[in-house]
Amino acid sequence: MLSDVPRYDPDRVSTRGEHAVVVGASMAGLFAGRILADAFDRVTILDRDPLPDERVARRGVPQANHVHALLEPGRVMLEDLFPGYGEEVREAGGVVMDASKKLDLYQGGDFIAEAQEELPFYCASRPLFEQLTRRHVAECADITLRGDCHVTGFVADDEGTAVTGVTFVEREETKLDADLVVDATGRTSRTPDWLERHRYPTPRTEDIGVDLAYSTVAVDRPPENEQGYLIVPSPPVTRGGTAVPAEDDRWIVTVFGRHGDHPPTDPEGFEAFASSLPAPVISEILANHEWDGDEIHRYPFPASKRRYYEDLDRFPDGLLVTGDAIASFNPIYGQGMSAAALDALHLHHALANGRENLAPRFFDRAANTLDVVWRMTVGSDFEYPETEGEKPAGTDAFNRYLSWVVDAAHEDSYVAEQFTRVLRLEVRPTALLTPGMLGRVASAKVRAYV
Template structure:
């Protein structure tokens, strides 16, 4: 139950997952919430121009699923009834990290295999049903409105499709306009210093294709074979509603792009260190042509470092920090930021931007450091490599060897990767001992039957 009184109005600029989650939380604190999106929003599950990545495989981490179920009770059951596939993250998914398989045992971490279009469509449906939330599509945000002394944002300028700009007043404006947002520019127009941005170009190319899925044809619901510096290519297959496989092949660095022709696509899958994906694609019926996407630069905007901020303005999701999609963190971090916003609002509205950005930075720190550290393993990725980064990458490389031999190590790694467990847990004495005992990095891959299955608790 909300402890706030529903007064005032809030505007959310952007109607993707991040904006919808912000609107859900704001609906508990404001009498009226309006979400503006420049796209014409589909009434059913469908791809749209503003989310070009929706055609590619998406991962909702276990922590993200927890938060979504809390914000929208019944979400898991409803999406499962619509064809999504509930999974245990370790038992039902085939993970291959640096060529080493993670033993498939029950972890207790719940996951859900579902397409981005179906998940976003369901969340939009639930938000649209809230009595104090209005979704307006075909409306592009073009600027902010400040009060006379410029100390507070009091609204937004909105351009309806085919119309003229409109002024919409609000007590709070939330920028959820995604990677291409202009929030920093809008603040500069009001006389504020824009936030400094950290940027990393992962140099990664996706090529995705959908296939027909026959339930029970494999003993896994998802296949994830990540790239490594030695083999800078990978592949993912995620079960999805409609008895489909959503398959994405990816390459990191020059000369590693997956082909877009069907024969080349299949041959590329055959290069992966685990043969299961190639075998699956060899017999599955394609449902469309391969489609290509070069992953954009990851950007973290450091609003928390600004010494001067206007009241009445926030940025969330990709407008605050956009991640390398290869690690599946974006939607989960957006969900975590929504919970931060909820907690900040429960403490009152005074000083909300500074409190929110400080708290959100702590949520972003871990996944950002994990993603950037992993990107910097590749010599083609530009960025500073501190001694700490080099040590962590070397340790994680050895941890993957240990994870193939000790189910408990695999479970701990997946807990951290799914944002369920803090990273220091990877350095618990029992984990470090297994990493050291696994010896130097050896040739992949340990067969599943050879892995040691232990109790999934260790200090």
């Protein structure tokens, strides 16, 4: 959670390595690359896709066609690394809003009350977030971004105790030496295979099956209308949706269904699915505004995935893993980019303590927050009995309490604010268990019965 980790402070990093290589130039790779530039003379970020300056949904990031909410850790890290980022989002046509007033969140049978404090929230398409971030990273003198470079493996030293570079195919296979290699290739990361081939233990992997699918369209938005909507399903309802204002005077409208209740990709079916959601706000947008063409993007997401690198007792020097390659979360909670940002912040603090034993120190630090985010995601998923995998102990009791928090948050702006700050990954879920919160939630429960 953002509140657990000290903010980015480049003066803390004095270590100087020669060359670091990051594999993957999506959000986790860009965050990591920028952080490494404080500690290495040169950083090279490789991606198998071309990396044009345009705002594109690249082949390697097919989820980019769908709504991407930037939660607070992602927002704060982008501002800290690239001051003025929010202003650039606005200048590019994105929306900088106060989510407490402008993002209507429907959950547990009603809308959540307005928070007392302002909750800043940047809204844009995922390609815009990536374009702005990539531009900033490319402007760093010590960082080289190289597209069309498909990384085929890591290079090990003669003793097999350290990774000393990568091999990649540009036109032909090439080797690139590095003091540190960071795998940011997303949930299909091949690091576990490489470890196995080099006789290292592989991380335990946990899959939590949710059988989810997204369908997404873009819809014209009057420029003065900067309202966003999110409908979170509660059992037994399996479908939800969101409409987020973005650049080019559009809403990006995503509907989703879990446990096989997948939204269709034809316009009539899409509209009918949206009309069946528990609140009419999204179907009203679809009915009252022009659609940006008939193309409906689809993305199936079978399972969240967590790889427990922090538990390994042997891991090569010179290698790290970050982003979705460690933890890929059910996307309806909007956590992935912010989890990648928090990984980068942990990497920053790990580097501040030197490069000795970097991997275990980084994995331990990152796990402190990833475990909490994972439990939040998985805990919510286990509200549904169809969810597959290992249910963490205490989940049912916490979910019961959480449903009371949500009920109280419909009326009580203090409860609404704490609940929203937890969802935004600002503070730990334990913030919902303070004496003040328990009192307010209990009073709401009593009021509901009288």
